[in-house]
Amino acid sequence: MPDTGVLPERVNAGDVETYDAIVIGAGISGMYMLYRLRELGMKTKVFEAGTGVGGTWYWNRYPGARFDSESWTYGYSFSKDLMQEWDWKEHFSPQPDTLEYLNLVADKFDLRQDIQFQTTISAAHWDQAANQWTVTTDKGQKAKSRFLFTAIGILSAYTLPKIPGRDSFKGPAYHPARWPHTPVDFTGKRVGIIGTGATAIQAIPEIAKQAKQLTVFQRRPNWAAPLHNAKISKQEMEDIKSRYEEIYAHCATTPGWFIHQADQRKTLEVPPAEREAFWEKLYGEPGFGIWMGNFRDILTSEEANAAITAYIAKKIRQRVNDPKVADKLIPKDHGFGTRRVPLESGYFETYNRDNVTLVDTLVDEPIECITPNGIKTAKQEHEFDILIYATGFDGVTGAFDRMDIRGKDGLELKNAWAETPRTYLGMLAEGFPNMLMVLGPHTARGNIPQAISHSVEFQAGMLKHMLDNNLTHVETRPEQVDEWTATVIKAGEALLSSKVDSWQNGVNRNVEGRTVRRVLGYNGNAGHFRRVTDEVAKGGYKEFSFQ
Ligand code: NAP
16 A cells, blocks of 8 residues: 655744644544544644554554454544445455545545644643643654644554564564555565464464465464455445445444444343354354344353353364364453454464464463574474564553653653543543543543544534633543543443453553553443433533633
8 A cells, every 4th residue: 555645844843833732643533633623713733653644544554454343334424425435345444445545534624734744742741821732743843732632542552572582583573553564475484473362363364375384472362253254345335325324323322333232131041052043143244243242241241251152162163173273272261252352254264274383372382582583482493584573552541651741730641540540531631631532541432433433523512612612721620530430440340351451451561560450441331421421511511620
């Protein structure tokens, strides 16, 4: 995919431009925020680290990268014109098509003129006296604004494994989130990949088709279920276009903004044969139905979860020829659905290929170090031409931690959130006036663009309220932060996922201090979140404190 980015403007480090609003990031969040801020007549600047728009879909160009959500629920819904103009080609869009879509959006709404590319924000400091933010870029450039919007994504701070000798490998080594813009040719190559999360589960089958030899280093296996992707015919797309309103209205009634709605029966109340037939149906259907459209208690009841877990384990055993390999691919430390379920296209069958080897690094062959030639385990040195570190992200708060963000009285965000983020609705952090977070911690997520749209529209509504009432300063009220933090923590307690380490609850052993679970999202019903935010908006935002 050719890089469509624009070169950064020439700005002298000494110039300090002042804007009404600065947005950090030109992904799905930042692009839509810019669109709304412009509508409000605000002079806005977006700073973006990449050379083009797209965020996640700009950076993650690895083979096999595609949606796990139905494409036709993933686009922006603010412009009917855009919805009619764009044709999704596959039910689960591959990364190049999605990036093309986001570039179309940038062109159609002329967004690039307010985006400065190839610029990373390294610091953002609140100036109480001036009632404004000062941001500093990696080039030493400074800019000021009354409002600061963080549109930095929940999975943008990628992490490399902490393994001795990591930088000594003499061949190319890639993290999927910094994949080269020209496709990597694996033909005739010996490839080693570390990690078996959603990213690796998409990449492994594609790389295996090309590479001479692919060795997968798995620490903890993940549960995964079939994606069942398919092309969208012209006729199907016409039908989707005619039903967009209905589709988005339906998503707004589900717990996660997806098309999937849990079955209201409890697992063990359903006779075993009927249960099995239901699971067979879900396993054969596209998308997240097996996770989100399942019996309503599979993610909260140990017994129900054990039953679906046994079913999925059986499917893995059916699909993998070598029982020993199948056994290694079956997680033993967590039940199905208690970590984000990767959707796969032939992942398990990939281990039936002669050119693919699975190395269990937890029990059989712990990794000792990276060497110039490959990976040395407790048993042997594996030699490679190419290494891939599909080792994930410092989720949700990681991208905040990588900036020096200081609020009132010099309060450092990193310190303020050391134990738990403290926000109201995940939109505004306590102690950080006029800093609005799109998809901040403690907000509702699920189908990401729909969650983003909701956040952006709420924040644009609040800004309009401020502009209409001559208000220039907004911050949280302590009692609202206490209440929201308690709500968020309580909403996650009943979920089995709260007892399992993952990026979703902030555990990443490649990052200093990230070994303790934290609640990083509002895991209640998105419908409830919408109702709460709608009521706040209708009531004139009085839960916030304005000046
Ligand atoms: P991930 O799920 O966190 O997986 C990282 C993998 O790397 C895990 O298998 C982990 O093992 C392993 N790992 C990390 N450090 C290691 C080390 N030092 N030694 C050995 N193994 C190590 O990350 P991800 O696969 O990038 O996925 C993150 C999230 O991105 C997903 O959950 C999903 O939300 C999103 N995503 C979405 C899509 C999509 O929508 N289509 C696609 C890809 C990703 P342990 O489990 O043992 O730590």
